[in-house]
Amino acid sequence: MGALDGKIAWVTGAGSGIGRATAIVLAKAGARVALTGRRRDPLAETARMIGEGALVVPADLTDPAQVNAARDAVLAAFGRLDIVVSNAGLNAPERRWAVLTQETASALIDANLKAPFYVAQACLPALRASGAGLIVHVASWAGRFIGHVSGPTYVAAKHGLVAMSHTLNMEECGNGIRSCVVEPGEVNTPIMDLRPVKLPPEVRARMLQPEDVANAILYVACQPPHVCINEILISPTANRGYLAEMARAAQG
Structure with missing residues (x-):
């Protein structure tokens, strides 16, 4: 018997990285899983990795009409919704005010906050009806600490996402809904390919891996209904930001 037997989970950004790893671990724990992202083929690959029962629901989550249609498809297929993992996000190489365009800023805010x-x-509504609904938002270390690596738009949007998660707990705790925001440091996912400076494999191997974050999300999902884990801040042990600070301090 799995810890999540009978639960219905909807994972966004499920075609790769943290979203794919999370969908797999939730399914292994017994949940029936719906998978959403922009592209059908990566979602179908995740579904094949899960096995029978995974639902593929492509959607552009920056479009409210497509969000509502995807939700309706999940409810039509499964009849209920217990867990939502809101993981879809985006970054871009333009990470300085001097080169940032309005189009890039708009796209990042759309993907990381509005979606x-x-x-x-x-x-x-569906989570209220479940009586013990859970939303897990995948934010970022950049949503808790302001720094230059992720760029101003990404930092601002992820800070907004952290705030949004806490407002959900304030307003919806009386309805049995719990909201958790996960703030991972560097994770070895395809988004790393968008870094202006490419990192070698040995550096990426020391980062968090998608499965590490997925296991943290699984822990949150397996808590009893009276337990709300409001926030998780997680980083690699070899935190490159800290190491750089220590190196500068050593130089006087």
Whole structure:
């Protein structure tokens, strides 16, 4: 018997990285899983890795109408919704004010703040009906600490996502809904390919791996309904930001 037997989970950004790893571990724990992202083929690959029962629901989550249609497809297939993992996100190489364009800024805010807002808003009625609904938002270390690596738009959007998660707990705890925001440091996912400076494999091997974050999300999902884990901050042991600070301090 799995810890999540009978539960229905909807994972966004499920075609790769943290989303794919999370969908797999939730399914292994017994949940029936719906998978959403922009592209059908990566979602279908995740579904094949899970096995029978995974639902593929492609959607552009920056479009509220597509969010609502995807939610309706999940409810039509499974009849209920218990867990939402709002993981879809985006970054871009333009990470300095001097080179940032309005188009890039708009795209990052749409993907990293507006899309998870639409997902949460769309899912609230079904999560209230479940009696013990859970939303897990995948934010970032950049959502808790302001720094230059991720760029100003990404930092601002992820800070907004952290705040949004806490407001859900403030307003919805009386309805049995729990919201958790996970703030991982560097994770070895395809988004790393968008870094202006490419990192070698040995550096990426010391980062968090998608399965590490997925296991943290699984832990949150397996808590009893009276337990709300509001926030998780997680980083690699070899935290490159800390190591750089120590190196500068050693130089006087």
